[in-house]
Amino acid sequence: MRTKKSYYIGLDVHKDSIWMAVMVDEKETPIESKEFPNHYSKIVKALALYKEKGKVQVAYEAGCLGYGLQRYLTEFGFDCRVIPPTKVVRPGLDKKVKTDKRDAALIANMLKRREGESINIPTREDEAGRDLLRLRGDFKDDLKRAKQRLLNFLLRHDKKYESNRYWTGKHRKWMAGLKFDLALDRMTYEYYIHYIENTEERIARVDEEIRKEAENERNAERTRILRAFRGIDYVTALSFITEIGDFRRFATAQSFMCFLGLVPSENSSGKKIHRGSITKTGNSHLRKLLIESSWHYTRPVKESKRLAERRVGTSEQVIRYADKAISRLHGKYYKMLFRGKEKNVAVTSVARELAGFIWGVMNMAA
Numbered sequence: 001m002r003t004k005k006s007y008y009i010g011l012d013v014h015k016d017s018i019w020m021a022v023m024v025d026e027k028e029t030p031i032e033s034k035e036f037p038n039h040y041s042k043i044v045k046a047l048a049l050y051k052e053k054g055k056v057q058v059a060y061e062a063g064c065l066g067y068g069l070q071r072y073l074t075e076f077g078f079d080c081r082v083i084p085p086t087k088v089v090r091p092g093l094d095k096k097v098k099t100d101k102r103d104a105a106l107i108a109n110m111l112k113r114r115e116g117e118s119i120n121i122p123t124r125e126d127e128a129g130r131d132l133l134r135l136r137g138d139f140k141d142d143l144k145r146a147k148q149r150l151l152n153f154l155l156r157h158d159k160k161y162e163s164n165r166y167w168t169g170k171h172r173k174w175m176a177g178l179k180f181d182l183a184l185d186r187m188t189y190e191y192y193i194h195y196i197e198n199t200e201e202r203i204a205r206v207d208e209e210i211r212k213e214a215e216n217e218r219n220a221e222r223t224r225i226l227r228a229f230r231g232i233d234y235v236t237a238l239s240f241i242t243e244i245g246d247f248r249r250f251a252t253a254q255s256f257m258c259f260l261g262l263v264p265s266e267n268s269s270g271k272k273i274h275r276g277s278i279t280k281t282g283n284s285h286l287r288k289l290l291i292e293s294s295w296h297y298t299r300p301v302k303e304s305k306r307l308a309e310r311r312v313g314t315s316e317q318v319i320r321y322a323d324k325a326i327s328r329l330h331g332k333y334y335k336m337l338f339r340g341k342e343k344n345v346a347v348t349s350v351a352r353e354l355a356g357f358i359w360g361v362m363n364m365a366a
Helices: 040-051 068-075 100-112 124-156 169-176 183-214 220-226 234-244 253-259 284-298 305-310 316-338 343-365
Strands: 005-013 017-024 032-037 054-061 079-083 264-266 275-278
Touching (some): 005 040, 017 040, 017 100, 032 040, 040 068, 054 068, 183 234, 220 343, 234 284, 253 343, 284 316, 316 343
Antiparallel strands (some): 005 017, 264 275
C-alpha cells in the first residue's frame, strides 16, 4: 500500500493577501509558493488539492487578524495552528531580507521540523469576553488621561489642591466650587468634567456587563472560585477565565508562572549564577492584574466584609485554600521587606506565588 505524503503549509496572512508555501519531507525548498487574495474560500480550495493526496498541516503567525482563518479551516477539517510571533525565529539572512514569500516558507519549514506549536485558541465566547474586558481597559486608559489633562489645566490656572490624594469625594467637592475669571475657561473646565463623568458612566455600564458575563452558566462556578481569593473580583476573575481557558494545559505551577512572565530572568555561565528581574514574557494583561491583586496581601490577615460576601456559596475546601494563600503571601511579603527588599519587588514575588495558588485551585476544581 502506497504511503501518503505529509504536506506542511505555511501561510503569511495580511489584510488583503495570503502567501502560501508548501513543503514535503523529502524536499528542502517549497514545492509550491503562491499568493492569493485574502478570501478564505480560495485558501480552502488550494489546501483541498493537497488533502486529497495526503496529510496536511497548516499554520500561520498570530497577528491583528485574529483566529477567523484558523476557525474557518478547522471547520473544513484542516489541522490549522496559530504560531506565536516569538516562536517564529528568522535565522541568518532572513533577519535582513523579509518578504511574505520567505515568511510563509519559514512557517512551513517549522511545521516540517515539528516546531510549529500553536497558541491556545479561545472559544468564540471567550474571545468576546476578552474584547469586552479590553474595551474596559481602553476606557480606563481614556479616563486616566482625561483626569491628568484636567489636573494640568487646573495647575496652569493656579488652582492647587491642598493634598496629593486626588479624585476622592473631598477633591471632587473642591473642584465643584472652583471659580474662573473668564467664561471660556469655565467652559473648558466643564467640558473636561463632563468627559470624565461620561467615561466613568461608560465604565460602570461595562462593569455591569462583565458581572453578567462572569455569572452566566458557563463561567459562574470558576468565577465563584477565583473571587474567593483576596484581591480578585469580577474583572480579574473573568480575565483569567477568558485568557487561559483550560488551566490543565499548564503541566505545573511553574509553567503557569512562566506564561505570565513572573519568573526571574537568568544569565548564568559555568559556576557564575546571575538572576535578574522577571522575564515579562507571555500574557502582560494577566500579569498586570495579578500584581494589582497582590497589593491586597500587604494588609493584615483578616477576612473583610466584602470578601466574606464574595465567598457566599463557595465550597469550604476552596475557602480554606484561599485562606492559606492569604496567610502565606502576607507572611512572604513582610519577610522580604525584613530582608531589605523593595516593596515592588516583594509584591512581584507575591504575585508569582499567587499565580501558583490560582493554578492549583483551578486544577483542583477541574
